[in-house]
Amino acid sequence: xxxxxxxxxxxxxxxxxxxxxKTAAVELGRLMAxxxxxxxxxxGRVGLxxxxxxxxxxxxxxxxxVIPHFLDQLEVANPNxxxxxxxxxxxxxxxxxxxxxxAFVVLPGGFGTLDEAFEILTWRQLKLHAKxxxxxxxxxxxxxxxxxxxxxxxxGFAREENRTLFRVVDRVEEVLPALREAPEPQMDVRxxxx
Numbered sequence: 695x696x697x698x699x700x701x702x703x704x705x706x707x708x709x710x711x712x713x714x715x716k717t718a719a720v721e722l723g724r725l726m727a728x729x730x731x732x733x734x735x736x737x738g739r740v741g742l743x744x745x746x747x748x749x750x751x752x753x754x755x756x757x758x759x760v761i762p763h764f765l766d767q768l769e770v771a772n773p774n775x776x777x778x779x780x781x782x783x784x785x786x787x788x789x790x791x792x793x794x795x796x797a798f799v800v801l802p803g804g805f806g807t808l809d810e811a812f813e814i815l816t817w818r819q820l821k822l823h824a825k826x827x828x829x830x831x832x833x834x835x836x837x838x839x840x841x842x843x844x845x846x847x848x849x850g851f852a853r854e855e856n857r858t859l860f861r862v863v864d865r866v867e868e869v870l871p872a873l874r875e876a877p878e879p880q881m882d883v884r885x886x887x888x
Contacts, residue, residue, distance in 0.1 A: 698873055700758070701726060702734040702795035704810040706803030707741040707770075715802045716745055718832045722801065722866040723749025729870055730755065734795045736787065737761030737779075739772035742801055747772050760790045788813060797873045798827045800860075802835040818859050826876035827860040828869055836862065 705719060719742040726733060733750040736743055737759025751757045751774045759775035766780050781787045788810060792798075800811045817823050829836055840862060846852040861872050 698731060698796045698870075700732040700734050700756075700795050701797050701799055701873070702791050702814075703746055703799045703801060704803060704807045704814075705735075705742040705746060705801035706807055707736075707738050707743050708804065709741045709744075711742070711802070712833065714833045715742060715835070718830065718866050719743075719746040719801060720749045722746060722799070722830070722869060724753050725866060725870060726750055727753030727755035731870070732756035732758065732776075734758045734760070734791050736791070736806075737772060737775060738765070738770050739774070740770055742803065744772055746801070748774055751776065758794055760787045760794075762787050792817070792823065795825065797825050797876075799869055799873075800827070800829045800836075802830075802832055808839075815859050819856060826873050828872050829860055829862045830866055830869060831862050831864050832866075 703722070706715070723733065723746045727750050732755050733747060735747060738744060738761065747757050747759065756776040757774065759772055759778045760781060761771050761778065762781050762784055765771070771778060779790055781790060792814060798814050800807065811829070815827060818825070818827065831837065831840070843852065843857070847854055847856065861876065863869060863872050
C-alpha cells in the first residue's frame with residue numbers, strides 16, 4: 695500500500711454511548727498521532743468525533759475538519775482543528791473528506807456514520823477510488839452490519855468479491871497495520887469522484 699499520511703475516520707457524534715466506544719476513539723487518535731498520521735473527519739466537537747479529534751490534536755498530529763455551514767452555525771465545529779473547511783452541502787463535505795484522505799476507518803456510529811461508510815464503499819465498488827477501508831468492530835458493535843453484508847451476498851444483491859472492499863478488525867491497535875497491509879488494488883480508477 696502506498697504511504698498513508700491522512701486517514702478519514704467516520705464515527706458517531708453522540709456522547710451518550712458506552713465507554714468502550716469513547717476509549718476506542720481516544721486510543722485511535724493517539725495511535726494515529728504517534729505514527730505521524732493526520733486525521734480527516736467531519737469537523738465536530740461532540741461525541742466520538744470530538745474525542746478522536748482532540749486526541750489526535752493533543753498528541754501533536756494535524757486535524758482537518760470538514761463541516762457544512764449549517765452545522766457550523768449550530769456551533770458544533772471543533773476549534774482544535776489544524777484546518778477547518780466549511781462547505782455548502784453535506785455532499786461537498788464528503789467529497790472533500792474523501793479527496794484529502796489516503797484511507798478510511800469506520801468506528802461505531804449512527805445513521806451518518808453508516809451513510810458515509812456505505813458511500814465510500816460504494817465508490818470503491820464502482821472503482822471511483824482504490825483506498826483501503828477498515829471497519830473497527832469495537833465490542834461487536836458492527837456484528838449486525840457484517841451479518842447484513844453476508845445476507846446481501848447470500849441473497850445475490852452483492853458479489854462475493856465485495857467482501858474485499860473492506861477489512862474488519864476488533865481493536866484500534868489493529869487499524870494501522872491493517873491499512874498498511876492492504877494489498878494494492880488491481881483496479882483502474884474510472885474517475886476522480888462523482
